[in-house]
Amino acid sequence: MRNFLRYLLHEFIVRCWPVWLIKKITRCSEISYRSANYQDLTFFQKIDYHWHMTFCQPCVDYKKQIEIIDQTAKKFLKDNISDEQKKRLDNLAEDIIRKNSN
Amino acid sequence: MMDQNFSSDEFLIKLRNRNPQAIAELVTKYNKQLYNAACGRGLSGDNAEEILQSTWNSFFEGVHRFEGKSHIRTYLFGILYNKIKEYWRNNSKFLDSEDNDSFNHMIDNHYDNDGRWTNPPIDPERFVWIQEAKTSLEDCLDRLNEKYRVAFNMKEVEGMGSEAICNELGLSRTNLGVLIFRAKSLLRECLEKKSITRKDV
Numbered sequence: 001m002r003n004f005l006r007y008l009l010h011e012f013i014v015r016c017w018p019v020w021l022i023k024k025i026t027r028c029s030e031i032s033y034r035s036a037n038y039q040d041l042t043f044f045q046k047i048d049y050h051w052h053m054t055f056c057q058p059c060v061d062y063k064k065q066i067e068i069i070d071q072t073a074k075k076f077l078k079d080n081i082s083d084e085q086k087k088r089l090d091n092l093a094e095d096i097i098r099k100n101s102n
Numbered sequence: 103m104m105d106q107n108f109s110s111d112e113f114l115i116k117l118r119n120r121n122p123q124a125i126a127e128l129v130t131k132y133n134k135q136l137y138n139a140a141c142g143r144g145l146s147g148d149n150a151e152e153i154l155q156s157t158w159n160s161f162f163e164g165v166h167r168f169e170g171k172s173h174i175r176t177y178l179f180g181i182l183y184n185k186i187k188e189y190w191r192n193n194s195k196f197l198d199s200e201d202n203d204s205f206n207h208m209i210d211n212h213y214d215n216d217g218r219w220t221n222p223p224i225d226p227e228r229f230v231w232i233q234e235a236k237t238s239l240e241d242c243l244d245r246l247n248e249k250y251r252v253a254f255n256m257k258e259v260e261g262m263g264s265e266a267i268c269n270e271l272g273l274s275r276t277n278l279g280v281l282i283f284r285a286k287s288l289l290r291e292c293l294e295k296k297s298i299t300r301k302d303v
Contacts, residue, residue: 076236100125
């Protein structure tokens with residue numbers, strides 16, 4: 001439903017708005033950049049960003065994909081050590097202990 | 103192993119006297135944490151090990167100067183972060199090296215001259231299979247240029263603030279923003295290709 005409303009709004013803008021006003025809309029390429037750096041946006045950039053998201057389905061999809069990447073990275077990659085790496089670390093620890101002990 | 107007070111005078115004296123048991127306790131306790139912290143700064147496994155070894159060497163060389171005013175963990179991680187900064191300084195070329203051409207080519211394929219999507223992203227539900235997400239993401243991260251991987255790791259995996267990352271890597275806010283955007287776009291592109299390939303099989 002939400003996607004359909006977004007589609008309708010997009011069609012309305014494309015068909016009914018004058019060209020000069022459409023050109024004032026922030027480009028999708030800029031919005032993609034803002035999706036990747038959302039935390040660092042200013043208040044007005046955020047408002048502009050959310051306005052763009054109300055009618056642009058590809059940018060919404062892009063944002064969702066970026067969110068999936070961020071969440072997956074946080075969930076799986078933090079403090080993630082393979083078994084082989086654990087062994088290597090244990091060997092390294094033994095080495096350090098041996099080298100520095102009396 | 104008993105919970106050791108690593109900052110007690112007694113323990114520090116043992117360390118200064120190179121007591122094997124004290125050293126073993128300390129190394130066992132912090133080795134993995136230090137390694138994780140180094141990886142979190144975007145270092146590859148081999149580089150992280152190298153930095154780790156160098157950190158321990160510096161620690162044991164300077165342990166007689168450590169007065170125990172701060173926690174030993176703070177002291178150890180302080181050494182580690184300085185080593186990492188030194189590493190970035192010595193390898194600063196990686197931050198200057200440009201691969202604009204390949205990135206611009208990718209961007210050109212996605213947007214028209216007015217910055218509108220010509221090749222829009224696929225439906226997020228098809229994007230990745232959650233059970234494969236970890237391996238896919240690791241694989242795509244490995245393919246990233248080091249500068250993008252470092253920026254992405256520090257920002258998204260470690261959750262560091264932009265200012266802290268800029269200080270550590272000696273970057274401006276704009277440069278960091280560009281690095282993060284490119285890292286995420288390249289990851290997205292890579293994962294999207296994987297998703298499409300899997301779906302078509």
